[in-house]
Amino acid sequence: MTTKIKITLLLVISTLGFHAQNTVIKAGHFFDSRNGKMLDNQMIIVQKGKIKEVGTNLKINEKDTIIDLSNSWVLPGLMDCHVHITANLPYRNVETKLMYVEESTSLRAIRGVVVAKQFLDNGFTTIKEIGNDANYATADIIKSIKKGWIQGPTIIYAGKIIAPYGGQTRGINTEHEHFWDFEYLDADTPDEIKKAVRKNIYNGATVIKMVTGDNGIYNTEDIKAAVDEAKKYGLKVTVHTNNDTKSATNVILGGAAAIEHGFELDDTQLKLMKDKGTFLVGTDFSYDNWYAYGMDSEMATTYSGMVTDRLKRAYKIGTKMAFGTDIIVDIQGLNRVQSNLKVLNTWKAAAIPSSYILQTMTINAAELLGIEKERGVLEQSYYADIIALKNNPIDDIEAIKTVQFVMKEGKVIRRD
Incomplete structure (x- = not known):
């Protein structure tokens, strides 16, 4: 096509008033996640999967599709930074070894498809799948979503969990050594850690997860080896620490992006995390969650109190936080997302403001996941x-259970 013909066509299109059809959302109440405030009477113009314009009294075309949410509270899609979509263990009978023996990778993937859709339908448009998905089951779920075969959220994916010898298993006899390879990569030196990082990236990982303090403690140099290797590929490292305080300090000093769990972090560590910019993904189980995992009432009460205290202290100190749940046991009568949202009981018990909780689910989560220039705000x-x-x-904050509309990348997924 010659330049003259192109110019003529453009003139014709302009004369006819050609207009690419947009979707216009009328938002009665609009959450500004950057400032943690709710605004009134905003309009959002969506074009080709992205936000074209936001404001009041915007110019629209008669050909635009109008979605009237004037009586609703409109938010960026929510994010959960610690999920296991392919895993599900029996209520009050947590035994991962049986899952390894009885469930194939393909079966785990099918479960993952179902749970991923539950997340999306309930307003979670982005999740971080943190591992424990057999032999890279989630990698194929991600491919299927991208091909349009199934619906699901955007998934940031860890692949297999990198850990000292034995992963997170206990009591495996020597005749079944490496039974845990189904979900873990043994790595006990910096070179082994670097190799494990590369293997996960080869198999589709977009974040690296490590475990320390279970079957061995990574020192600062070990964490740094993973961080430096992942950084070459533009990836971040997040690390599971639970009841070992020394390992958590090593994680912070090693430059990891986040600590997962960190139930027993003390104030010194929380302040160090604030200074270093290390996120806390607290997976703040409620009493109901601990009980579902098999604890008796007394222990579930003790643990929920401990987590509430740590959450309260982290907020007061100003440690960066991103929302994460970590549920692999569904509460009876509830699906995965409903079981996850029981953790809101802990946030409320810690007296965390609802506006901040929403930020941990949106703009804060996006920053941790490295997608802060793409998602997490409506701009x-x-x-x-x-x-x-x-x-x-x-x-x-319980109102996030009242989702009635979901759009992902400009496509309407749910509209009640």
């Missing part, structure tokens, strides 16, 4: 991951 050029609630989540 121009960001992906149109948009949800709407029936009730006001600032008044009560």
Whole structure:
């Protein structure tokens, strides 16, 4: 086509008033996640999967599709930074070894498809799948979502968990050594850690997860080896620490992006995390979650109190936090997302403001996941991951359970 013909066509299109059809959302209440405030009477113009414009009294075309959410509370899509979509253990009978023996990678993948859709339908448009998914089951789920075969959230994926010898297993006899290879990569030196990072990336990982303090403690140099190797590929490292305080300090000093769990972090460590910019993904189990995992009432009460205290201290100190749940045991009568959201009981018990909790689910989570220039706020050029609630989540964070509209990358997934 010659330049003259191209110019003529452009003139014709202009004369006819050609207009690429947009979707216009009228938001009665609009959560500004950057500032943690709810605004009124905003409009969002969506074009080709992204937000074209946000504001009041915007110019629209008669050909635009209008979605009226004037009576709803509109938010960026929510994010959960610690999930296991392919795993599900029996209520009050947690035994991972049976899952390894009885469930194939393909069966785990099928479960993952179902749970991923539950997340999306309930407003979680991005999740971080943190491992324990057999032989890279989630990698194929991600491919299927991208091909349009199934619906699911954007998935940031860890692959197999890198850990000292034995992963997180206990009591495996020597005749079944490496039984844990189904979900873990043994790595006991910096060179082994680097190799494990590369193997995960080869198999589709977009974040690296390590475990320390279970069957061995990684020192600062070990953590740094993973961080430096992952950085070559633009990836971050997040590390599971639980009840060992020394290992948590090594993680912080080693430059990891986040600590997962960290139930027994003391104030000195939380302040160090603040200074270093290390996120806490607290997986703040409620009493109901601990009980579902098999604890008796007394122990579940003790642990929920411990987590509430740590969460309260982290907020007061100003440690960066991103929302994460870590549920692999569904509460009876509830699906995975409903079971996850029991953790809100802990956030409420810790008296964390609802606006901040929403930020941990949106803009904070996006920063941790490295997608802060693409998702987490409703602004121009960001992906149109948009949800709407029936009730006001600032008044009560439990309102995030009232999702009635979900859009992912400009495509309407749910509209009640």
